[in-house]
Amino acid sequence: MxxxxxxxxxxxxxxxxxxEHTESDIVVSADDLSLAYPSSDGVVVACDxxxxxxGQITALIGPNGSGKSTLLKSLSNxxxxxxxxxxxxxxxxxxxxxxxxxxxxxxxxxxxxSPGDISVEDLVYHGRYPYRGFFEGVSxxxxxxxxxxxxxxxxxxxxxxxxxxxSGGQKQLVWMAVVLAQETDVLLLxxxxxxxxxxxxxxxxxxxxxxxxxxxITVVVVLHDIEQAAHNADHLFALQDGxxxxxxxxxxxxxxxxxxxxxEIEADVQYKPALRIHPQRPLPDE
Numbered sequence: 001m002x003x004x005x006x007x008x009x010x011x012x013x014x015x016x017x018x019x020e021h022t023e024s025d026i027v028v029s030a031d032d033l034s035l036a037y038p039s040s041d042g043v044v045v046a047c048d049x050x051x052x053x054x055g056q057i058t059a060l061i062g063p064n065g066s067g068k069s070t071l072l073k074s075l076s077n078x079x080x081x082x083x084x085x086x087x088x089x090x091x092x093x094x095x096x097x098x099x100x101x102x103x104x105x106x107x108x109x110x111x112x113x114s115p116g117d118i119s120v121e122d123l124v125y126h127g128r129y130p131y132r133g134f135f136e137g138v139s140x141x142x143x144x145x146x147x148x149x150x151x152x153x154x155x156x157x158x159x160x161x162x163x164x165x166x167s168g169g170q171k172q173l174v175w176m177a178v179v180l181a182q183e184t185d186v187l188l189l190x191x192x193x194x195x196x197x198x199x200x201x202x203x204x205x206x207x208x209x210x211x212x213x214x215x216x217i218t219v220v221v222v223l224h225d226i227e228q229a230a231h232n233a234d235h236l237f238a239l240q241d242g243x244x245x246x247x248x249x250x251x252x253x254x255x256x257x258x259x260x261x262x263x264e265i266e267a268d269v270q271y272k273p274a275l276r277i278h279p280q281r282p283l284p285d286e
Contacts, residue, residue: 027186027218028052028075028105033084035067035074035242043082044070045242052186057212057219059229062239063263068222069110069190071239075220076107076188088186102130106179107188112171114163120174121159124149127181145181152211153177154203169200176207187211189221193228205232226263230254230275238262251275 030050036043045067052058052075060068073079074086077093086093088105096104106127114123127149128142150156153176158166163174172192179187189208193201205228211217223229229236230250238246238253240262246253251271259267264283270276 025054026051027054027089028220029087030075031085033074033086034082035070035079036082043242047071047244050244052218052220053235054218055216056234057208057221057232058235058237059233060220060222060237060239061226061229066239067242068239072107072188072190072220072222076105077101078107099130102182104184105186105188106182106184108175108179108190108192110190110194112175118163119159120155120161120163121146123163123174124177124181127178130182145183149177149180152180153207169196172196172200173203173207176204180211186218189219191222191224194224208232226254227275227277
């Protein structure tokens with residue numbers, strides 16, 4: 001995608017918004033990226049230019065199948081690009097060894113399986129693997145990091161519980177604690193609120209804000225709820241059919257024309273006192 005202005009009906013979204021940041025402000029970047037899975041010949045995501053601002057919350061939004069999760073896998077070095085590069089602090093992700101990379105960037109995927117019958121506290125200790133040798137015991141630094149993670153995720157009351165006995169929302173918060181125990185500078189979250197009730201959705205988003213504000217963690221989060229993304233993110237990337245169709249601040253990206261073009265819905269958008277989307281109807285299939 002070029003860095004020209006993208007047009008959605010009568011509204012415009014400046015696709016070069018992230019150029020306002022200097023190179024030192026960018027923590028994760030991608031250039032001339034082409035992503036595909038080994039089992040498929042077709043390109044899933046094609047992205048000329050992506051810049052993730054340091055210390056901010058960036059949300060990836062878009063319809064189902066638009067490539068959000070695929071892009072996140074590439075940024076976390078779980079999917080090797082067919083072409084192009086992904087960089088972390090100016091170094092390509094391939095230049096890092098596995099543990100060094102895991103000390104800088106962590107990712108929470110959509111599905112996580114705990115290893116058997118294990119307590120919450122013991123599972124959170126698994127997040128410390130980048131800092132420990134195979135035969136090394138638990139250090140004071142590990143203990144302190146686990147305590148901070150449990151506190152940030154708000155799961156102290158669950159620490160002695162078995163993970164298998166928890167609800168879906170509780171498990172999601174526990175897995176959040178696991179990735180927080182890695183104490184990385186960058187955190188990637190793939191649909192962390194999907195299938196959760198409203199209370200647990202709010203708890204997850206509050207946790208994201210706490211770690212962003214207290215520790216200045218850079219967060220990249222895939223969200224289905226556009227309004228939730230607009231309320232919680234500093235910066236949005238909107239994907240459609242594997243390409244970035246809009247980028248920028250939420251109020252600049254989320255317009256009625258944008259919702260028609262990208263999400264194929266007719267909706268009223270209210271910007272004050274806070275952004276609100278009032279869906280009216282789906283647009284007919286062409």
